[in-house]
Amino acid sequence: MLEPRRLRLLRELAHRGTIAATAEACGYTPSGVSQQLALLEREVRMPLLIREGRRLALTEAARVLVAHAERVLAELEAAEAALAGLAGAVQGTVQLAAFPTAAAAFVPPAIARCRAEHPDLRVVLTELETEEAVAAVRSGRIDLAIVYEYALLPRVADAGVAVERLFTEPLLAALPAGRAAPDPLPLEDLRDDSWIAPHSDTGLRGVLDRACGLAGFAQTVDYASDDYTVIVALVAAGLGVALLPRLATEALSADVQLRPVVEPQLTRTVSLVTRAGAGAQPAVAALARSLREAAYHHRPA
Structure with missing residues (x-):
């Protein structure tokens, strides 16, 4: 019988490529990961890994095993969820991750509501x-x-997770107050402007690069910041324009004007991700319900 824990480690290695990255993701030491994978090789009686420089490559046997592991691990998650559902209690600890603007907007009321309904849930x-x-x-x-x-940009595609769309919001052009601009705003109208762009949000920066390319120009970026309040302050001072998700503008108070962008039309989809098979686990399902409801009230009108 194959050990599910070792299958999970092999799957992570397939995604991450190195023992060190797999160990960090799964809470093991690198030597612990190596030992578990060596045991898995002995269980299947076939080599699973070959070294290519500093990375480990999967053999054909390993790739077959990873493909089955995705289904096996999802079924085990579903089985555990079904057993937990028989108990009926919503309790224990649920680990939730969120990007900063969501964490500031609709995640807090969702957690508060869930905790009020299920006081034994952390x-x-x-x-x-x-x-x-x-x-x-x-x-x-x-x-x-x-x-x-x-x-x-490419969508999330991972057999190990289930993705549920919550809402799709527009990306908004932030312009200095008083500037004449149509509503909605063709991106081509901003070809001569200086831009304030994210520093490390490669997704938003990538969208800006591709969108400007589709509109027929290469933007000039004079300022970069990961802080939306800094970006908006620079726009308000007349130093350039920026592209922002609608959710990021809710708590901003600087004197700027916002316009939805067209030609191309730009959007961001906010989604809920759970492990494949684990969505029916009572504690996970309870928090997911609260998140859906809170997100519903933050969707664009």
């Missing part, structure tokens, strides 16, 4: 961006995650 919140959050759910470190995906 929710632990961690701020994570999408890529890290999906990986943390898949590895079992996080139970649920609120993530985002931008139009024009």
Whole structure:
């Protein structure tokens, strides 16, 4: 009988490529991961890994095993959820991850409502961006995650997780107050402007690059920041324009004007991610219900 814990480690290695990254994701030491994978090789009586430089490559046997592992682990999660459902109690600890603007907007009331309805349930919140959050759910470190995906960029595709759309919001052009601008605003109208762009949000920066390319120009970025309040303050001072998700503008008070962008139309989809098979686990399901309801009230009108 194959050990599910070792199958999970092999699956993570398939995603991450190195023993060190797999160990960090799964809470093992690198030597512990190596030992478990060596035991798995002995169980299947076939080599599973070959070294290519500093990375480990999967053999054909390992790739077959990973494909089955996705289904096996999802079925085990579903079985555990079904057993927990028989008990009926919503209790224990649920690990939740969310990106910062969601964590500031609709996640707090969702947690508060869930805790009020289920006082024996503890929710632990961690701020994570999408890529890290999906990986943390898949590895079992996080139970649920609120993530985002931008139009024009690849969607989350991971057999180890289930993705449920909560809402889709527009990306808004932030302009200095008083500037004449149509509503909605063709992106081409901003070809001569200086831009204030995210520093490390590669998703939003990638959308900006692709959208401007589709509109027929290459933008000039004079300022970069990961703090939306800084970005908006720079716009308010007349130093440039910016592209912001609607959710990020809710708590901003600087004197700027916002316009939905068209040609191309730009959006961001906010979704709920759970581990494949684990969505019916009572504590996970209870928090997911609260998150759906809170997100419903934050969806665009």
